[in-house]
Amino acid sequence: MSAILDLAAQNLLSPVILCFALGLAAALARSDLSFPEAIAKGMSLYLLFAIGFKGGVSVAAHGVDLGLALAVLAGITLSLGLPFIAFSLLRTLSPGVSVLDAAAVAGHYGSISIVTFVAMSALLTGQGLEAEGYMIAVAAAMEAPAIVAALWLVSRKGGESRVGGELWREILLNGSIVLLMGAFVIGWVTGEDGMVEIAPFIVTPFKGVLCLFLLDMGLVAGRGLRSARGVITPGIAVFGVVMPLIGAALGLGAGFVLGLSTGGVAALTALAASASYIAVPAAMRVALPRANPALYLTLSLGITFPFNLTLGLPLYVALARVVTGG
Amino acid sequence: MSAILDLAAQNLLSPVILCFALGLAAALARSDLSFPEAIAKGMSLYLLFAIGFKGGVSVAAHGVDLGLALAVLAGITLSLGLPFIAFSLLRTLSPGVSVLDAAAVAGHYGSISIVTFVAMSALLTGQGLEAEGYMIAVAAAMEAPAIVAALWLVSRKGGESRVGGELWREILLNGSIVLLMGAFVIGWVTGEDGMVEIAPFIVTPFKGVLCLFLLDMGLVAGRGLRSARGVITPGIAVFGVVMPLIGAALGLGAGFVLGLSTGGVAALTALAASASYIAVPAAMRVALPRANPALYLTLSLGITFPFNLTLGLPLYVALARVVTGG
Amino acid sequence: MSAILDLAAQNLLSPVILCFALGLAAALARSDLSFPEAIAKGMSLYLLFAIGFKGGVSVAAHGVDLGLALAVLAGITLSLGLPFIAFSLLRTLSPGVSVLDAAAVAGHYGSISIVTFVAMSALLTGQGLEAEGYMIAVAAAMEAPAIVAALWLVSRKGGESRVGGELWREILLNGSIVLLMGAFVIGWVTGEDGMVEIAPFIVTPFKGVLCLFLLDMGLVAGRGLRSARGVITPGIAVFGVVMPLIGAALGLGAGFVLGLSTGGVAALTALAASASYIAVPAAMRVALPRANPALYLTLSLGITFPFNLTLGLPLYVALARVVTGG
Amino acid sequence: MQMHDAKRVEIIIEAIMERQISTALTQVGVTGFTILPVLGGSGRSGHWTREGGVGRASGMIAVICLVAPPRLDSLLKGIFPLLDEHIGVVSVSDTQVLRAERF
Amino acid sequence: MQMHDAKRVEIIIEAIMERQISTALTQVGVTGFTILPVLGGSGRSGHWTREGGVGRASGMIAVICLVAPPRLDSLLKGIFPLLDEHIGVVSVSDTQVLRAERF
Amino acid sequence: MQMHDAKRVEIIIEAIMERQISTALTQVGVTGFTILPVLGGSGRSGHWTREGGVGRASGMIAVICLVAPPRLDSLLKGIFPLLDEHIGVVSVSDTQVLRAERF
């Protein structure tokens, strides 16, 4: 227990988390501190490229076995299944939420937040626990299935969604998935040699960039919280904290069954616990335009993301240690 | 004397200053070289974050004593007092300048230019003279009081300024102050451990980023000079060079009285000598919209900033060495 | 022969080239992956600054002799002469192309692509073959003469071009030339000392930035190819591959005659083989607004650039090794 | 200078709809339009700003479309389905253009 | 398609005034507006450009506001104090909108 | 509030022409204009977008110019030579401004 608290305190006092807190506080205090949109996008492209490349290099180093395929399969299953749990839970905790809105939210919780994954990787590296390199592929594979589940939930309840070629393009050729997987493949192909060439760009300054990026995420989350105060009822807020814990429990179980390393179990737990705020919102605007974006964005970015970042991640690491005995 | 000239030559031939000169020359020759606004803002966010964080880490390392509080107090006093000197001096040197314009200019010279401070830090590091880490806090504390003094000058002369909640928010929750102080606190809290994590991002490449940023500043200053030629009379130009020297003298004295290190005295001298071109102009547009921005921006960015950067800084270091015997 | 193939394979599997391929593939598959314009410009400013500075430092280290002047002269001659060859070749291979369009294209092939030069430098560094530092000056000198040749071609054929002060400013004070040459001079003046200060910014992460930049170039090239499919006939496409080989042959010969090092010969070959897609297109929009930008941009960025990057560069290195016995 | 009557249609719509709106316009024969970036705004769904954001789910664009008056109706019919479902506003103003044959 | 008369107000004003103008508009009951970035311009105070700049003291924005005609007057009265003191221009054009109840 | 008739000229033209258009406007005595960035568009020369691009050869801007009606003709004559050669469109709308003496 005291180990968990230690890790939690250490996590809370890391520059990365403090930067997020600074952004959040500045936005809530209505400071005009802000990052240009282009800089925010540039940092996110950098992070996706770096994390994808590193994953690929690690797969090149450790070789690929059945584990990759099984882990991807497990990820897809979680992504498809979690929305059903999320849908029921949200409708139970806050019956006023419409079917459409609940389905849209559910899609977010089946899918993943790549920044949460990145923060978990940084935490694990600090602990000397590296996840399997192919967890990047698992992350990419978990992005989209949840969207399918959400649309199925809507149509089952007689709702209408605008599914067409445009939506599938949006989902599958989504810039962040393409960049993440593309960098993963490049890292895999070029291996350690490629890494030596570009490590001073993608490895050494990585954590510093992550700090600035999380500062910006704090600003965006804070602005969202401020303008969406009316939308979040207590029931909805509870959902934003309980749902990641449910996702975490299932991710933890899956990781254990798959026999992943301690780091791998923690990473899969974080993926299952996290909620999307880039890919799924964009898909939902196309597929379910009548669903309320203030609801799903505030829940995912304003409540679940900060919860995971601060308390969730150290808890998931501790649990992963327990189940793997690591 | 020859030591001063040596240092001045060394400063003038450093990449940082040559980059500024390149930008200035390119703009005056009407080259279309330009940086996107988002990149310029991104670089300034980086510099603020890096310099704030480093200051905080240094305070964590050296502990905090009465020195910090006294230095902050001295900074506030300088910031409040300098505008009165600047106001009288400008009205004497160029009697045609209106009360409103003179007060607006005065506010700029009481406040500080963080980039001048950063350039001074880079120069000091090269000389093996580090300023006290808490000089960052002094810099932040000197930003705002000058604005109050300027508004008081206007109202004393029967002028009208638009002071309201919006203005105080503009002044106190100003993005650059929040980022600088936020990073300072984070650096303080995380200390040397935090530094190790992000030094490859905020320390190693710092000087290179500063070069590109000053290149852009040169472009902006050159464009300003070109379009504001009519505004700057000889009297006004003289003010742009004499006022920083007066500020420097007072800063030097204050630093000496406080018993700061050689680097600390030099840094406080540079702060007092520098004029704001980010925070105060923005506050003046809100509070004194009828004051002429071409006047205060050209003076501060087109005359005083280049003067300090090229000749002022090495002079201030030399003077600090003399008074501290360092 | 097998050495050439080895080098080609090694080049094709380098992160830099794979990133370009990823961008190309993503754009052709109509993914929405994209870089903000400001980020793309920021990266190109970084690359120009870094490459110019490094060239200057290298000149400072090795001293300057007649070689520089002769190489610059050779570069200017190539830049002036190549457009005439390009003009005739294009009109022969594709007689339907108008005089105006052919002249505009010709101007591009006399001038150079700085990114091709940068990619060549990266390849050479990997082979332990550094080009002479002053090749940067040669590159800068080759940018503009080709534009003059193109305009002369138009007027000789009775066409009309809009030549005026604005055009000359566009050509000579062009932002990329000013930055490249400015950084070169700063590198020369500050030499090894300057390099030590900013190497962690302009040297260590260089290749990583180049990767991201080429990813973006791949996206832009792919979008261009997709939207300009109608413009490129087989004859025109053949020109896009044959013309760089002709340029390469002449560059190779010139480098041999000048007695450059192996790396220098390879660099000059790459310069002659490459086609402009920044400076010349901009000048052509001013001087020959009725020429079709889809033609020259697609040829230069969509065909010749990828050809040089993937197959051309290793071939040119191999040829340079053969002629210099290096 | 000879000017011709035309309509200036200004569509402020979610950025994510860029491709669909351009497809819809092309389908009704409108191939000329210009897209302006939007920094922020306010509407029934509250204030928003583009600053710092990464996702494409928030953020809007302004599409400006100059058309000959007879083509206005088919243009509006073409884009109406998108507008109905999505956040955004449309306004149509009278204007004048040079070289009518282009529009 | 049923269109309704409306006014299109275009306010070009200093970027630093963004918050104040939005407060002023909200106070007179206008909650719908869109903010476009401005790259540069020229006026009695000379040429300027946003390129390379860091501060918020220079730089302008364009605020576009579609309102029902009866609300135009209170809108103009609400923003006039800001315009009077600050650099900028306002223009008002007739336009037509779908779904009048929104404006 | 006293409003005055004016013309709103909107010129969508290649970014590379920014300097020339501003010179041309100044030469015919028009010193007030505002330049908006353009993200992308479509016309007879196809679709284009500014994303990821580095060069200044592609990319457009929108120049907005409010003028008193009597000055419209000389404005159009001044910019016509540029428009004729370059890609772009111009539209002129009736509008109303405060403080007519400025335009």
Ligand SMILES: Nc1ncnc2c1ncn2[C@@H]1O[C@H](COP(=O)(O)O)[C@@H](O)[C@H]1O
């Ligand atoms: N009356 C209006 N005038 C101009 N823009 C508007 C207006 N109403 C809404 N908008 C724009 O459309 C967006 C969405 O509006 P809404 O659907 O009302 O939330 C806002 O954020 C504004 O950018």
Ligand SMILES: Nc1ncnc2c1ncn2[C@@H]1O[C@H](COP(=O)(O)O)[C@@H](O)[C@H]1O
């Ligand atoms: N006649 C005009 N048409 C369009 N924009 C204008 C006009 N006059 C001024 N502006 C804009 O308002 C800004 C300030 O104008 P001024 O107050 O005249 O210096 C200029 O930089 C332009 O962006």
Ligand SMILES: Nc1ncnc2c1ncn2[C@@H]1O[C@H](COP(=O)(O)O)[C@@H](O)[C@H]1O
């Ligand atoms: N009818 C139109 N309405 C609005 N913008 C247009 C129109 N036609 C052309 N444009 C703009 O002008 C650019 C060049 O048009 P074009 O010369 O027809 O290729 C396009 O990319 C658009 O940005």
Ligand code: NA
């Ligand atoms: Na999840």
Ligand code: NA
């Ligand atoms: Na000062």
Ligand code: NA
């Ligand atoms: Na060439």
